Amino acid sequence: MSNLQLFFFLIVIIINFINAPICSSLQHPSHFIRHGYFQQKYLEINRPLPFANLTPSCTLPILSHHFGDTIGLPPVSVAYAPPENCSWNHVALQFNASSNGVQYDRIAAVWLDGADLLRTSTAEPTESGGFWTVTKDVTRYSSLLAKQDISLSVMMENIVNDVYTGAYYVNLTILYYYIEEMNVPLSATRNNRKVRMVDDVFVDNSMSLYEKPADLIIPISGYNRGEGFWFRIRSDSELKGKSVIIPKNTYRAVMEICVSFHGLDEFWYSNPPDSYIRANNLTSQRGHGSYREVLLNIDRNLVGSVVPFPVIYPGGINPLYWDPIVSIGAFDHPSYDIDITPFLGDLLDGKSHFMGFKVLDSLPFWLLDANIVVSETGTKISHTSMKREYPLTITTKTWKPSREDGTIIMHSELEHERNEEKNWSNGHSHSYSSRLKNGQKCKGWMSVKDRIVLQGGATTEQSYSYNGEASTYSREIAAANGKLVHDTATYSKFPSVSAM
Ligand SMILES: *[C@@H]1O[C@H](CO)[C@@H](O)[C@H](O)[C@H]1NC(C)=O
Numbered sequence: 001m002s003n004l005q006l007f008f009f010l011i012v013i014i015i016n017f018i019n020a021p022i023c024s025s026l027q028h029p030s031h032f033i034r035h036g037y038f039q040q041k042y043l044e045i046n047r048p049l050p051f052a053n054l055t056p057s058c059t060l061p062i063l064s065h066h067f068g069d070t071i072g073l074p075p076v077s078v079a080y081a082p083p084e085n086c087s088w089n090h091v092a093l094q095f096n097a098s099s100n101g102v103q104y105d106r107i108a109a110v111w112l113d114g115a116d117l118l119r120t121s122t123a124e125p126t127e128s129g130g131f132w133t134v135t136k137d138v139t140r141y142s143s144l145l146a147k148q149d150i151s152l153s154v155m156m157e158n159i160v161n162d163v164y165t166g167a168y169y170v171n172l173t174i175l176y177y178y179i180e181e182m183n184v185p186l187s188a189t190r191n192n193r194k195v196r197m198v199d200d201v202f203v204d205n206s207m208s209l210y211e212k213p214a215d216l217i218i219p220i221s222g223y224n225r226g227e228g229f230w231f232r233i234r235s236d237s238e239l240k241g242k243s244v245i246i247p248k249n250t251y252r253a254v255m256e257i258c259v260s261f262h263g264l265d266e267f268w269y270s271n272p273p274d275s276y277i278r279a280n281n282l283t284s285q286r287g288h289g290s291y292r293e294v295l296l297n298i299d300r301n302l303v304g305s306v307v308p309f310p311v312i313y314p315g316g317i318n319p320l321y322w323d324p325i326v327s328i329g330a331f332d333h334p335s336y337d338i339d340i341t342p343f344l345g346d347l348l349d350g351k352s353h354f355m356g357f358k359v360l361d362s363l364p365f366w367l368l369d370a371n372i373v374v375s376e377t378g379t380k381i382s383h384t385s386m387k388r389e390y391p392l393t394i395t396t397k398t399w400k401p402s403r404e405d406g407t408i409i410m411h412s413e414l415e416h417e418r419n420e421e422k423n424w425s426n427g428h429s430h431s432y433s434s435r436l437k438n439g440q441k442c443k444g445w446m447s448v449k450d451r452i453v454l455q456g457g458a459t460t461e462q463s464y465s466y467n468g469e470a471s472t473y474s475r476e477i478a479a480a481n482g483k484l485v486h487d488t489a490t491y492s493k494f495p496s497v498s499a500m
């Protein structure tokens, strides 16, 4: 098996400070809280899960929790067992949340038996209230979801006091679906290629047609339950990870990496170079430039790397942008796959091997963990190529109308895209492709005092298009000042495979 992966990345940042309190803008992360005037339903634009219209064969309400002043507390955990007498082969995790109160955006994770299933940010709520739903296809983790006597844990560190009044209410539900597995020949217009629909159902959330739910998931996560299952990476020099034994009958193994970035690196994609900070005598600690790379080591040899997508959390840049359409990836952070099958030759010796992670140029702190997705059988892949582009332009103009009261006026524009293109073939001259283009354009202004937005206005336009092997989806949506002003979507499954 030969396996070729190509990655291209592009991040462009322009930040202008006019008449600028440069120091303070850079020192204080571009992170604000706001007030609201009506109850809001927040949403992230994504294509629907292909089985979303079906009735689940079983529904398991697994956790209902109120995340108040949870800072420093361990994750909440509940016992998990799959529902009895239920036939299922596809699974969705549904995370519903609501809040009434002023609050920053907070990061949460859901782990099953230590495996990271969902990394999410909250929306930034207001005292008028807000709610949202995140639904993620977790079929990939079926082997874990079939296990008895394991625990499901959720962590969300939040601060509630006189100023930040918003607690988060979360309901977590697991939805089990049964979909007939079918071999459906595609119509002549699709070159008579055979595509198994069930595979495309699965593909929707992840890699490709050849990928089946894994036979085994090996979590690479921390032992420190008090601090969550993720590793906290505080600097460039830290290598965090775990030793594991890969079963000898492994045919294919993929390392799925989950990250979120915090503190001085929350806005790493806009951090200035250290030379700029020195040249301007700034005291900002947010440096190391605007490029980060997550490195995977096996037994301390570098085997792969990914550049994370710069997810802008919903309090970032101008929080009015993300009302009600949140930023790309905010509710369902992308995870990153590195195929480690080429290294199985060294790994299948029955001994334990150290899987370690570093974040190049990182500042405190990153929350990182991973899952090894192991298949014991599979089809031969002769070639995979992949291109990812994450262009990002942020322009910010800041000024102080008067020295005394500390109010700042900020005008900003933002263009952000997540573009991914994959081609693969199975060695029998069948080739496949999928293409995602997801872009946002935002414009707005605000007046800010003590990091609280006093006034402002913003518009957000988003264009999403996905072309896969068995379906296409596109959506154009726009919001102005907290209200949706335009929303059109088209979804088509190719006729011969739309038997659902
Ligand atoms: C599951 O099915 C078996 C056999 O049909 C039955 O004995 C059992 O009571 C069922 N369990 C539940 C929880 O429905």
Ligand SMILES: *[C@@H]1O[C@H](CO)[C@@H](O)[C@H](O)[C@H]1NC(C)=O
Binding pocket: 061, 094, 096, 133, 171, 172, 173
């Ligand atoms: C979660 O939200 C979805 C969509 O609004 C809704 O259909 C579902 O009933 C909610 N589940 C719970 C447990 O609140």
Ligand SMILES: *[C@@H]1O[C@H](CO)[C@@H](O)[C@H](O)[C@H]1NC(C)=O
Binding pocket: 064, 096, 097, 098, 131, 169, 170, 171
């Ligand atoms: C969670 O479920 C409870 C009980 O069904 C419901 O009252 C509450 O509104 C739900 N909250 C969210 C955020 O879905």
Ligand SMILES: *[C@@H]1O[C@H](CO)[C@@H](O)[C@H](O)[C@H]1NC(C)=O
Binding pocket: 279, 280, 281
């Ligand atoms: C930085 O500080 C040095 C020494 O105080 C001074 O000579 C230089 O002009 C300052 N540079 C800027 C851009 O303010």
Ligand SMILES: *[C@@H]1O[C@H](CO)[C@@H](O)[C@H](O)[C@H]1NC(C)=O
Binding pocket: 385, 386, 387, 421, 422, 423, 433
């Ligand atoms: C995928 O295939 C198309 C058509 O052959 C080609 O234009 C494109 O560059 C390929 N993309 C990648 C990432 O290999």
